[in-house]
Amino acid sequence: MGAIRALRGTRDILPPEVVYWQQVEQVARGVFARASYQEIRPPIFEQTELFARGIGEATDVVGKEMYTFSDRGDRSITLRPEGTAGVVRAFIEQNLGSQGNVQRLWYTGPMFRYERPQAGRQRQFHQVGAELLGSGSPVADVEVIALATDILRELGLRSLKLDLNSVGNKGDRTRYRQALIDYLTPYQSELDPDSQDRLTRNPLRILDSKDQRTQEITQGAPSILDYLEPESQSHFEQVQQMLTDLDIAYQINPRLVRGLDYYTHTAFEIQSDDLGAQATVCGGGRYDGLVAELGGKETPAVGWAIGMERLILLLQDLQTQSPPSPNFYLVSRGDRAQAQALVLAQKLRYFGFTVELDLSGAAFGKQFKRADRSGAPACLIIGETEAEQQQVNLKWLTSQEQETLTQNELFSRLDQLKAKIG
Known part of the structure; x- marks a missing residue:
């Protein structure tokens, strides 16, 4: 199909x-x-x-x-x-x-x-x-x-x-409507088909016509301002x-x-x-x-x-607009690491950070490339070793500066991180 x-x-x-x-x-x-x-x-x-x-x-x-x-x-x-x-x-x-x-x-x-x-x-x-x-x-x-x-x-x-x-x-329009009909009637055969149909039903709409000949005809039509x-x-x-x-x-x-x-x-x-x-x-x-x-x-x-x-x-x-970039791009590899990454992402979101969680399970190299493309200023990394020790690697993508923190240490520094991210 x-x-x-x-x-x-x-x-x-x-x-x-x-x-x-x-x-x-x-x-x-x-x-x-x-x-x-x-x-x-x-x-x-x-x-x-x-x-x-x-x-x-x-x-x-x-x-x-x-x-x-x-x-x-x-x-x-x-x-x-x-x-x-x-x-x-x-x-x-x-x-x-x-x-x-x-x-x-x-x-x-x-x-x-x-x-x-x-x-x-x-x-x-x-x-x-x-x-x-x-x-x-x-x-x-x-x-x-x-x-x-x-x-x-x-x-x-x-x-x-x-x-x-x-x-x-209403009275102004009634008088003007009749004046417009009186003006347009001699030109009826020259009007476009839609305007011919509107002549008695809704003549004011003829003034909106995009047909060139009809526009030429209406140039000489009376003005409603003269009937107020x-x-x-x-x-x-x-x-x-x-x-x-x-x-x-x-x-x-x-x-x-x-x-x-x-x-x-x-x-x-x-x-x-x-x-x-x-x-x-x-x-x-x-x-x-x-x-x-x-x-x-x-x-x-x-x-x-x-x-x-x-x-x-x-x-x-x-102007040129782009979708907003996340504060953190979170990469992980391995079942235990991915489960911890999900919990970490949710906690960070609760504290007001935007976090994009990589769900691919691909090699770290491929995930890092996606992190660079995301526009995030920082990348959080959890592998099997980090998962076992309840740690996370924090990598600043512009400077390539990197440090290893316990997950508790990460949350104790949220105000500092928020200031650095801007």
Whole structure:
């Protein structure tokens, strides 16, 4: 029988790459903690209705990209294609807003969409996301944007740009939607097939088309910024002023509408020119109507998600990371020596040292070569003689300095060893 391979659109994240993922997660946790955001872990699959109602049935995500199946109870289940809807469902179901307090939440984990795999985009992909529920203030919009900026800057990314737009409230969008349909209808036959289909269902998505002719047509389309009510305009102006106050550079992009139906007012993307066509690293915005749409009380909210795969590509270009080296590489030969080596390794790990235990039983020469390749500063050696006398040889691999200690002496010098290892 042939070997079983990973499904198209999924990939194994191997140890040399995992160190980048751990770096992102560590930085994100620190930034969120300093801003009093708490982690939430919703399920990976939900009722299909959650995403159909929350994201919008006219979107490509719901119409073409979701992994949906019937379970044994004949319920329609969907692997989550994004994180916000699940967080909002938990917010409502668990009554997180009962005290009237603002909820600052963050999450990380895999998402699933049936898309054409390419660099930085897989069918199983991962996101880090933040959601601030319970505040309609433009301060909340800027707080979440600043958080994303902090994470990316702390990771060392500099060649980034923030695109900003307002998609207004429901009334603003309704008026703009009709103006856009009126403008595009005479060009309907010239639009790409997807855009022709979207013309009456979801015309704002036509502004995202990658088709060259469609892009040429939309260059002359009306701007949603011309259809904002005074309240919406004021909100957008305050967001811009506070970004300026925080020295966060931005550019207004009136074609930025995001792909999900739940957005209102502020929409934004953080992009990198280093990723080619798939330039967006972080995207988000305000979604004041989503909580009510999913059965909760009217609750303003704003949030974003960072695409981990795209971010990792940037980090790999920016820096070289290696898996951490152990403090000790422990070699042994013979049954009794191997048994003692296992006990010694466990004791050292208990005291906070990282220890790689050679399990090969090969000749000492081969084990020493692996010790050199491990990057460990020191090697601990137990042969049959050492095992009989409860001893261990300590060899510093850089200087080749070596000494024989009883195992008790080794443990009496742990503080000294820790200082020397650094």
